Amino acid sequence: MSGTDDAPAERPRVFGTADSVYVRIVRLTLIEKGVDHELVPVDPFAPEGVPPAYRARHPFGRIPAFEHDGFRLFEAGAIARYVDEAFKGPALLPEGVKARARANQIISIADSYAYRPMVWGVYVERVEKPAQGEPSDEARLAAALAEADVCLAALAALMEGGPFLAGPRLSLADLHLAPMISYFQQAPEGAARLAAHPGLAQWWARMSARPSLRQLGLCAG
Known part of the structure; x- marks a missing residue:
């Protein structure tokens, strides 16, 4: 499309x-x-x-x-x-029915299961709250990390070794998950869990080097 x-x-x-x-x-x-x-x-x-x-x-x-x-x-x-x-430009959803369904599945996973634990449960508790002088809720953080573990394992499996989440080319699935991972990996626990999935870690290194992510200040560090 x-x-x-x-x-x-x-x-x-x-x-x-x-x-x-x-x-x-x-x-x-x-x-x-x-x-x-x-x-x-x-x-x-x-x-x-x-x-x-x-x-x-x-x-x-x-x-x-x-x-x-x-x-x-x-x-x-x-x-x-x-x-x-x-708009003109590279299509950001795969052409094949199955590949497009996979991309939409990953987008749904990001929305339904990854966003809240990775961003609000991990980043906010471990990074944002301490930066504002507030204590982390360790119980909430632990629960969020457990949910994030399930998400990362599912996403790693769905990648099937590809350079991008839904196949050989960048798609909306990558652009949907990347801002969430950008926050998640700023927490030490998030970075460690991402590193435990080499395919996802390589994907994030590839994504964070893209000019679009750098333009918005989303980087690996």
Whole structure:
């Protein structure tokens, strides 16, 4: 599924914060497609809350939201798939039915099982809280690491030795998981668990060297 030849030229807008995993997923997709875009700051965790006008873009008050040529979307997965199909550039989902299903399965695993333990359970507890002078919740951290172990094992098995998560070429699956791993591996326990899966560790080294990830400050260190 390659991009169309007649996509409107209006610069897309992404609404959210630069450090959000799901905003990063959308922005990585845009960058990999070679699409210039604008990040419009919206912080759902601001003391005053979500701006009331933003609810017209996202009735649930989450980020990101997206607009292109008057067309509005919310939910990162839907936005990323739209970007892949609406713009020229390398296709970011495999052509084969089975390979495409595998990519979508990995995206679902990342959303349903990896995001919360890896980011909120491991990164926040081990990295962000101590940086703010708060104690880590060790019980929560241990539970999150156990969940992360299951996710990493499943992902490593699904890779089947490929250079990318869903086959020989970069896909939306890679761009979906990468921002989560970027946070997860900043915790010593996360880095150790990633290293225990050589295929995933090599995948992350490859991903973190990509210009798109470096542009957004997602690196291996």
